[in-house]
Amino acid sequence: xxxxxxxxxxxxxxxxxxxxxxxxxxxxxxxxxxxxxxxxxxxxxxxxxxxxxxxxxxxxxxxxxxxxxxxxxxxxxxxxxxxxxxxxxxxxxxxxxxxxxxxxxxxxxxxxxxxxxxxxxxxxxxxxxxxxxxxxxxxxxxxxxxxxxxxxxxxxxxxxxxxxxxxxxxxxxxxxxxxxxxxxxxxxxxxxxxxxxxxxxxxxxxxxxxxxxxxxxxxxxxxxxxxxxxxxxxxxxxxxxxxxxxxxxxxxxxxxx
Numbered sequence: 645x646x647x648x649x650x651x652x653x654x655x656x657x658x659x660x661x662x663x664x665x666x667x668x669x670x671x672x673x674x675x676x677x678x679x680x681x682x683x684x685x686x687x688x689x690x691x692x693x694x695x696x697x698x699x700x701x702x703x704x705x706x707x708x709x710x711x712x713x714x715x716x717x718x719x720x721x722x723x724x725x726x727x728x729x730x731x732x733x734x735x736x737x738x739x740x741x742x743x744x745x746x747x748x749x750x751x752x753x754x755x756x757x758x759x760x761x762x763x764x765x766x767x768x769x770x771x772x773x774x775x776x777x778x779x780x781x782x783x784x785x786x787x788x789x790x791x792x793x794x795x796x797x798x799x800x801x802x803x804x805x806x807x808x809x810x811x812x813x814x815x816x817x818x819x820x821x822x823x824x825x826x827x828x829x830x831x832x833x834x835x836x837x838x839x840x841x842x843x844x845x846x847x848x849x850x851x852x853x854x855x856x857x858x859x860x861x862x863x864x865x866x867x868x869x870x871x872x873x874x875x876x877x878x879x880x881x882x883x884x885x886x887x888x889x890x891x892x893x894x895x896x897x898x899x900x901x
Contacts (some may be wrong), residue, residue: 648694651681656681696756697778697802704802705783707888710755715784716817717749717805719855724780724787729855731782734771736821745820745901749773752817756783793852812896818859823848825899828885832848846884846893847873856882868892 650673651668657667663676664682671678682762696703705711718724722736733873734753738746753762753775765772781787783834786797797808819825850856860882863870868889873881885892 648782648786654678655681695782697782698779701708702802704755704806708806709753709810709813710752710824711783712806712813713748713817714752714756715807716814716819717752717821718784718817719786719792719797719858720818720821720823720850722784722821724784727776730778731776732778734777734780734784735777737767738771738773740771742820742900746771746773748820792855797852797854797858807858807862808865811866813894815859815862815866816897818850818855819846819848819893820900822850825893825897838901841883843887844890844894845896846890848882849875849880851878851880856880866892 650671654667654671654673657670658664658678658681664678667673668675693759695718696705717718717736717796718734721738722734724732724734724776729735736749736753738749748775753773757775757777757779760775760777762773762775765774765870777783784799786792788795823846825844825846827842828845831838832841833839848856848859850859856879860870863882863884868884869886870889871883871885872879873883877879884890
């Protein structure tokens with residue numbers, strides 16, 4: 645597999661009249677690849693294309709909406725691991741209970757790295773949506789050894805631009821990975837009679853204080869009110885329970901399905 649820069653340099657040598665053997669010796673590119681490029685000049689290999697961060701002028705994702713959603717999924721339930729021959733796999737764990745989430749996750753992975761292989765690996769009670777690419781560490785620089793909550797997690801400038809432009813997709817990815825919409829209940833004394841009262845509520849649970857802060861900072865910019873809820877004395881849970889804020893979340897995020 646060769647990048648486009650190697651291909652262009654090789655074809656320039658071919659156009660000088662050098663033999664395929666001579667060009668192969670100079671560039672290290674196989675003769676079969678050179679012959680294919682020469683005979684099919686319009687055909688490109690999408691897997692060999694540099695990602696938007698590896699180009700001479702690094703930019704943003706071609707599909708920022710899909711990237712913002714996938715970034716949220718990755719920070720919640722995803723990981724990047726070395727595979728072989730310089731290829732990495734991105735895995736996002738999705739519960740079997742939410743087939744719509746599995747479909748949305750796979751669509752996002754395909755949109756962010758079109759042309760790369762994506763598959764579903766069935767595990768007990770969940771599906772690992774897995775994409776293979778050499779560029780996952782470029783696209784998710786939060787990748788690193790160890791668990792996310794044991795190391796610093798911060799967005800790079802270009803990622804923050806994507807989140808600022810598409811905050812609801814980012815929040816949606818975080819909630820779909822490590823959050824839920826549920827019904828809480830309480831009782832109230834009405835007219836001397838105690839009655840049960842139910843109300844919807846969103847939760848986001850993550851051990852990483854950095855990831856929780858990314859979530860709450862984005863909610864602040866969106867005008868969504870939230871509170872900390874402690875678990876075993878630790879503020880792992882973020883709750884959204886105010887009626888107006890729940891209505892905003894329902895309009896832009898919604899329950900998993």
